[in-house]
Amino acid sequence: MKTEPGTYSWDDFKKEDDQTTYWDGIRNYQARNFMKEMKVDDRVFFYHSQVVPPAIMGVAKVVREAYPDHTQFDQSSNYFDPKSSPENPRWHMVDISYEWEFKTPVTLPELRQTPGLENMVLLNNSRLSVQPVTEAEWNIIIALRKK
DNA sequence: GCCAACGTTGGC
DNA sequence: GCCAACGTTGGC
Numbered sequence: 001m002k003t004e005p006g007t008y009s010w011d012d013f014k015k016e017d018d019q020t021t022y023w024d025g026i027r028n029y030q031a032r033n034f035m036k037e038m039k040v041d042d043r044v045f046f047y048h049s050q051v052v053p054p055a056i057m058g059v060a061k062v063v064r065e066a067y068p069d070h071t072q073f074d075q076s077s078n079y080f081d082p083k084s085s086p087e088n089p090r091w092h093m094v095d096i097s098y099e100w101e102f103k104t105p106v107t108l109p110e111l112r113q114t115p116g117l118e119n120m121v122l123l124n125n126s127r128l129s130v131q132p133v134t135e136a137e138w139n140i141i142i143a144l145r146k147k
Numbered sequence: 148g149c150c151a152a153c154g155t156t157g158g159c
Numbered sequence: 160g161c162c163a164a165c166g167t168t169g170g171c
Contacts, residue, residue, distance in 0.1 A: 004169090021148065028154075049169060108170080127168045 001060075001096070002129045004050040010057035010101075013046065018099035020063060023130075024071045025079045026092060031130035035094050036066045043143070044096055045133060047122070048105070055105035064095035087138065102145045116140045 001023060003009070013021055026032050038044075044060040048055055060091075066090035071079035084090035109115055117140060121131040 002169090030154090052171085054170070125170095127153070129168085 001044050002047045002049045005048045006090060010046055010048065014098055020095055022095050023093045024069050026093065026129060027079065028129060031128050032092055034130045034132055036092060038062045038094050040065060051110055053107040055107040057105050058101035059099040060096040061099045062094050063097045066092040066094055069093040106141060106144055114140060
C-alpha cells in the first residue's frame with residue numbers, strides 16, 4: 001500500500017494510539033478491488049511514494065476487512081464522491097495495524113537491483129496505490145532485511 | 148518542474 | 160462504443 005508521507009507517513013502510522021489506521025481515500029477501482037480481496041492477518045508492505053528515494057518502510061497487517069469508506073459521504077472531504085450513496089457505497093477501506101519496521105527502508109533502487117523482482121507490479125510502471133505482491137516477491141523482500 | 152503512463156469524462 | 164481531452168500519479 002502506497003502513501004505520500006506528506007499526507008500520511010509511516011511515523012504517523014506508528015504514532016496512532018493503537019498503531020492502527022483505516023486506509024481511506026482509495027478512489028481507483030483496481031486498487032479498491034485489491035483491498036476487497038484482503039483478509040484479516042494478511043501482511044502488507046507500507047510504501048512511501050513521492051519522496052527520494054521511494055521506499056518500503058515496514059510491514060503492517062490487515063485487522064479489518066473491506067467496509068465503506070466514510071469519507072466518500074463527507075462533503076467537506078477531498079475524498080467526497082457525489083455519485084456514491086450509503087445505500088450503495090462505491091468505495092471501501094480496510095484497517096491495518098503496525099507489525100514491524102525495516103531497520104533501514106527498502107528503497108526502490110534496491111528493489112530494482114534485486115533478482116526475482118523483475119515482474120513485481122511496483123517495478124513495472126504501475127501507479128496503483130494498492131498493489132498485489134506475490135509470495136515469492138514477498139519472501140525475497142523480507143530476506144533483504146531480517147527482522 | 149517535466150513528462151510518461153494511464154484512468155476518467157463526456158460528446159458524438 | 161469510440162476516442163479526444165483532460166486530470167492524476169509518481170519517478171526522476
